Amino acid sequence: MTHLHTISAELHTGMLVLAFISISIKIIGDKLGRFPKVTQVLEQTAYVSALSGLIFLIVSAITGLTSTWPKEALLASPLVLNKILFTEFAIVFWTIFLLIRWKYGADLWKSLKLKTLYVSMATGGFLSITLTGSMGGHLAKNESLLDLFLHRAGINTHAVFILSETWIISILAFVFSILIVSILLRKKYRYYKTRDGALQGP
Structure with a gap:
């Protein structure tokens, strides 16, 4: 189960980052009015990547709670509690992202309000998994590449976010x-x- 957690964590991170990057490039392409076929493919790629990433994110969350440390030790750690919190945020953001795309299809890009909401969910989901990834780095190796930025932003992931x-x-x-x-x-x-x-x- 530990290996499954490691694999699912790597997969959901890569897929959700791909979804966010695809959406970002599509927005830039639409504003420039260039490469419409490419941006169309990227929009579809974001949808499929987000769906796959969300599935592996849920698998990663379940295996992380059941196959790593004892539950008592996990829930006593402020860092783990924060990781659980932002994992839940990520699940909510990406679920709403997928529901919007599922309901409206590619037509969502014709509505400014709907497009803004869609991109906001992708951004919130991306930031959430970025923070959980940083916390995972601390749990595994006691360090993260984002430490410098988080410290400058005044964010302490080792303190419980109340x-x-x-x-x-x-x-x-x-x-x-x-x-x-x-x-x-x-x-x-x-x-x-x-x-x-x-x-x-x-």
Whole structure:
């Protein structure tokens, strides 16, 4: 199981990073108006990579809790608790990312609000797995390549991230806002799609 955790950790990191890079290049290509066929392939690549990466991320999380240290030791470590927290963040971000793509398909790029939400989820997911990867480096080798940047940003991954009530309320409000916006955009998309179909006729 330990080997499975190592393999799944490497796979989910590579696939999710590939998804984020693919989306980033597509955005740049669209703004420049260059290489439309390439950006189309990259958009599809991001979707497949994110789906595969999310599966391996969940496998990595499960095997990490069941096959490494004893649970009592894991849950007593602030670093591990932070890693669990940001792993959950990553799962949520990438799940929403995939749901948006699954519901709207490539048409999501026609809506500025939907496109912004989609890219935001990819960015949040990328940052979350970057932090979990850094924490994993500390658990394995007691060091990470991101230490310099994290220290300059004032982020201490060895201290438990305790959120205040204000932060909790803000996060919940943000999540509910995303859900509401997604529902409204879905209804708007269906309305315009139905209207366009009626105008075009049989």
